[in-house]
Amino acid sequence: MPTYRDEGVVLRTQRLGEADRIITFLTREHGRVRAVAKGVRKTGSRFGSRLEPFGRVDVQFYQGRSLDTVTQVETLHAHGPRLATDYARWTSGTAMLEATERLTPVDGEPVLPQYLLLVAALRTLDSQTHDAGLILDAFILRSLAISGWSPSFSDCARCGEAGPHRAFSVAGGGALCSACRLPGSAAPAPQTLMLLGALLSGDWARADDSDQRARREGTSITAALMTWHLERGLRSWPLVERV
Amino acid sequence: MYEGVLADLIDELGQLPGIGPKSAQRIAFYLLQAEEEDVKRLANTLLEVQERVKFCEQCGNVSEEDICRICRDPRRDPSMLCVVEESRDVIAIERTGEYRGRYHVLGGAISPIDGIGPEQLRVRELMQRLSDGAIEEVIIATDPNLEGEATATYLARALNPLGLTVSRLASGLPVGGDLEYADEVTLGRAFAGRRRVD
Numbered sequence: 001m002p003t004y005r006d007e008g009v010v011l012r013t014q015r016l017g018e019a020d021r022i023i024t025f026l027t028r029e030h031g032r033v034r035a036v037a038k039g040v041r042k043t044g045s046r047f048g049s050r051l052e053p054f055g056r057v058d059v060q061f062y063q064g065r066s067l068d069t070v071t072q073v074e075t076l077h078a079h080g081p082r083l084a085t086d087y088a089r090w091t092s093g094t095a096m097l098e099a100t101e102r103l104t105p106v107d108g109e110p111v112l113p114q115y116l117l118l119v120a121a122l123r124t125l126d127s128q129t130h131d132a133g134l135i136l137d138a139f140i141l142r143s144l145a146i147s148g149w150s151p152s153f154s155d156c157a158r159c160g161e162a163g164p165h166r167a168f169s170v171a172g173g174g175a176l177c178s179a180c181r182l183p184g185s186a187a188p189a190p191q192t193l194m195l196l197g198a199l200l201s202g203d204w205a206r207a208d209d210s211d212q213r214a215r216r217e218g219t220s221i222t223a224a225l226m227t228w229h230l231e232r233g234l235r236s237w238p239l240v241e242r243v
Numbered sequence: 244m245y246e247g248v249l250a251d252l253i254d255e256l257g258q259l260p261g262i263g264p265k266s267a268q269r270i271a272f273y274l275l276q277a278e279e280e281d282v283k284r285l286a287n288t289l290l291e292v293q294e295r296v297k298f299c300e301q302c303g304n305v306s307e308e309d310i311c312r313i314c315r316d317p318r319r320d321p322s323m324l325c326v327v328e329e330s331r332d333v334i335a336i337e338r339t340g341e342y343r344g345r346y347h348v349l350g351g352a353i354s355p356i357d358g359i360g361p362e363q364l365r366v367r368e369l370m371q372r373l374s375d376g377a378i379e380e381v382i383i384a385t386d387p388n389l390e391g392e393a394t395a396t397y398l399a400r401a402l403n404p405l406g407l408t409v410s411r412l413a414s415g416l417p418v419g420g421d422l423e424y425a426d427e428v429t430l431g432r433a434f435a436g437r438r439r440v441d
Contacts, residue, residue, distance in 0.1 A: 014358060014390035017261050043387075049428035053356075078428055086398065091393075112263040158299050159439045236355030 002063040003071065006030050009118055011097045012054045015041070021154035023051050023070060026100055026118060030110040035061050035068040049074040053097055054122060079126045088241040092132040093125050095236040096139050102230050103143050113146045117200035132217065133242045134207050136201035137222045145200065149229045156180050164190055170224045192217040194217065216242075249275070301372070303348035303365050305330045310381050313345060320344040322379040326369065326398065328352050328386055336384065344382075347372065352390040353397060363395060369398075373405060380408040 008027035016022050019041045025033045041188065050057055060237040061068040063225040074131075083090045088155065100118050104111050121139040125132060146152065154163035157173035158180040167176040169186040175193060176185055191214040199207040199218070227233045244335070245253060249271060256267035267382055274282055280327055298304070299311035306312065312321060323344025333346050342415070344363055349364045372378065385391035395411050402409045415433035 044420065046424060046426060052428075054389070075427055080389045081392070081428060081431075084389050085392060085396055087397050090389075090396070091355050094374050098356045235358040239353075239355040239358070241359040 003028070003060055004063065005058070005060045006033070007056070007058055008033065009097075009122065010051055010053050010057065011101045011187075013053060013082070014225070015049065016087060019045075020068045020162040021051065022067065024101060025057075026104060026111070026115055027059075028112065028115050029110055032101070032104040032107050033061065034107060035070045036064075037073075047164065050075045050078070052078070052080045054078070054083055054093055056119060077123075086128075086132075088243050089125055089132045089234065090130070090242045092136040095136055095234055095240050096121055096125075098141055098234045098236045099140055099226070101229075102234065103147055111121065111146075114143060117142055117146060128209060130204060131215075133219060133240070134199065134210075136240065137191050137196075137219055138202070138207070140222050140226050141196065141200045143227055144225060147229070149225075150200070151196075151225055153193045153200065162195060166190075167243055168221070170196065170221070170228045186221075188217050188221060189214060192221065196221060213221065265440070303330075303350060303368065304333050304344045304346060318343075321377055323382065324372070324378045324380070325382045325384050327384045328391065328394075332384060332386075342382075344380075344424075349385070351392070352385055352394040354390050364394075366398070366401070370401065372409065378407065380410065382410050382412065384412045387412070 006027040006029050008025035010023055010148075011026055011032075012024040014022045016036060018194075019039050021037050022065075023037050025035070027033050037047070037051050039045050039061070040051055042048070047070070048067040050073040055075060056079070058072055058076055059070060060072040062071050079093070083093050096118065100114065113209065117139065123136060124130060125135050128229050130203060141151065152174035154175060155161065155176060156163065156165055157179035159177060161177045163175050163177075165175040166179050166187050167181040168174065168180070168188050169176055169182045169185040172180070172182045172185065176182060193206060193209040195214045195218045198204075223233065223237060244250070252274070253264070253267045253271045256262055256270050257264055287385055293377060295307050296305055297307070297309075298409045299306040299314055300309050301314045304313065308315070320343050324347055325341075325342060325344055326347045326349060327336065328349055328351055330348055333348065333384070336342055336346075341369060347365070347369050349366065349369070351364055352360055353360060353364065373381070383395045385394045391435045399409050399411070414429065415436055416422065416429065422430070
């Protein structure tokens with residue numbers, strides 16, 4: 001029987017027929033997998049609750065022609081029930097799941113760095129150690145970096161001249177020196193670029209110390225970078241509750 | 244392959260939820276062989292549903308009148324309001340015979356990944372209904388999945404400052420099942436919501 005087993009995070013669930021769901025996972029070894037989970041919408045389902053978004057699961061699939069079928073699931077860590085009790089964290093987490101799905105467009109292609117980043121981000125979001133909006137922005141910036149679109153927030157993105165620089169261009173790849181400055185470049189506050197650099201490198205002490213103005217501007221720049229590279233924004237982004 | 248009006252019928256039936264190409268073909272051939280009267284009655288019913296069924300102005304449930312049967316019923320407890328996602332949930336709760344209050348149908352659950360936020364649901368209408376002070380208790384009966392739970396969290400946060408009694412349907416073990424077969428999340432919820440036995 002063509003079955004395989006992997007560890008994965010549930011990204012999205014979609015209704016199928018009377019009582020089934022199509023579950024989209026990001027798995028450790030098989031990348032993004034879409035599989036049918038039969039009967040999980042019935043209240044008596046044995047693994048319905050294990051296949052909710054945010055759940056990290058040990059799952060067995062039966063290979064199908066177009067979609068695989070989920071045959072067994074064990075929970076490794078259910079982040080969902082806790083996140084659902086905090087609306088701001090839940091909306092931030094939902095945007096992370098959507099971003100992950102959009103950044104892994106090919107089914108079955110392993111993307112281990114993105115998987116490890118998602119697992120770590122969900123754990124951090126669940127632990128409530130940092131602001132949910134900062135965790136989301138850090139996740140987006142690092143996901144873009146994994147996909148090969150790492151922005152520069154200090155050195156010039158074009159010639160590499162050591163920063164900090166005043167000009168910032170999304171299309172130009174980040175901070176730009178006065179010689180490389182593109183027409184229409186923005187001039188964000190130096191604290192904002194410092195915050196974004198801290199989020200990209202994982203300097204949480206500096207990120208946690210940032211003020212609200214830098215956070216707001218940082219979120220706008222993160223959204224612009226994401227929209228530029230993904231060619232359209234996330235549907236969940238406008239619904240994220242920023243505290 | 245079929246052509247003309249028969250192909251159109253199979254295509255139209257195939258658009259319905261849960262109907263695949265094979266089922267669409269089977270239903271089309273059933274209709275082809277059915278009595279003319281039966282087919283006309285089905286066609287008329289479909290048209291009538293489209294023309295006559297609308298949403299209750301108060302609760303958002305499906306109704307043939309401006310105000311639905313439950314909202315019109317004077318025997319219903321006007322101080323209790325049960326908030327559900329869909330009209331189908333009203334029927335499910337009515338079948339229990341345990342609840343004698345009124346309903347409010349949200350029209351779904353908050354789902355940011357599908358672009359559905361509180362603004363896309365009937366949350367504003369709910370807040371308007373609560374403004375006259377006649378309702379004392381709100382029971383949040385959204386689905387026991389993650390989107391339903393997050394919707395309940397959002398509603399509870401908006402309703403608690405109003406000084407109402409806000410409750411959420413209990414989650415736990417299905418009646419008639421064996422404990423050993425319960426999944427860990429459901430069993431955990433059953434523990435969290437355990438009640439005193441006198």
